[in-house]
Amino acid sequence: MNLSGKRIAVTGAFGALGSVVSAAVKSAGASVACVDFAPVTKAPAALQGYVLIGAVDLGNAAAASAAIQSAASQLGGLDGIVNIAGGFRWEMVADGDAATWDFMFNVNVRTVLNASKAALPLLRTPGARIVNIGAAGAVKAAAGMGAYAAAKAGVARLTEALADELKDGGVTVNAVLPSIIDTAANRADMPGAQFDRWVKPEQVADLIVFLLSDRASAVTGALIPITGRV
């Protein structure tokens, strides 16, 4: 898949999925700006040489706007954004806290909303793209997953609404819905699991590269499960 000449911002880019997606997008020919909450000193070594914009809380609209404008100015424009920043909490309702629901909403929905709103005025090229990260687990919540699943369901609804709003403007908006991803953190949390059943970050990255490409021009408002053998 060829992304030559495209200028793409990736949020949550210093994380497990974001760093792999950033590398895949770059190796497909795009120039990439990596945005994250962590300072640039914490960026993975693999992202040296990329445009790095750290210490950004995308939950804050002004900070998101400044970061996305900086990404566009350093890349010479913007053709797409991949909204990967997010977080997870497992918490049962009975002994949980309403603050967790606010936190999950802020870190998963508000980040996507703020970054997308900041990008919209900049996504002027035909074939511009927004790709969001939802979660397969948001379709039906299991025990302990209420706040996270509700927030990721919010990402799904935001994706559908924005896709409809931008349908005539040539900007596509889609979401990928991974089940558990084969990351070091998940392996550490679930040492007894069968890791080979989990979807690999590189497989999620391949789907995202396709959605960013010109080949995906007819795909918008799609919520695409990517679940390996889970």
Ligand SMILES: NC(=O)c1ccc[n+]([C@@H]2O[C@H](COP(=O)([O-])OP(=O)(O)OC[C@H]3O[C@@H](n4cnc5c(N)ncnc54)[C@H](OP(=O)(O)O)[C@@H]3O)[C@@H](O)[C@H]2O)c1
């Ligand atoms: N891992 C899975 O199994 C899985 C499955 C389905 C969906 N997902 C989704 O995939 C995405 C990436 O997951 P991951 O496993 O790669 O997580 P990760 O390693 O924790 O990466 C997430 C990144 O987002 C950043 N971030 C969090 N809040 C932010 C904010 N307010 N502003 C800017 N950046 C922020 C984090 O920075 P800090 O670490 O500094 O906070 C981190 O670098 C998330 O949206 C997650 O919900 C993951």
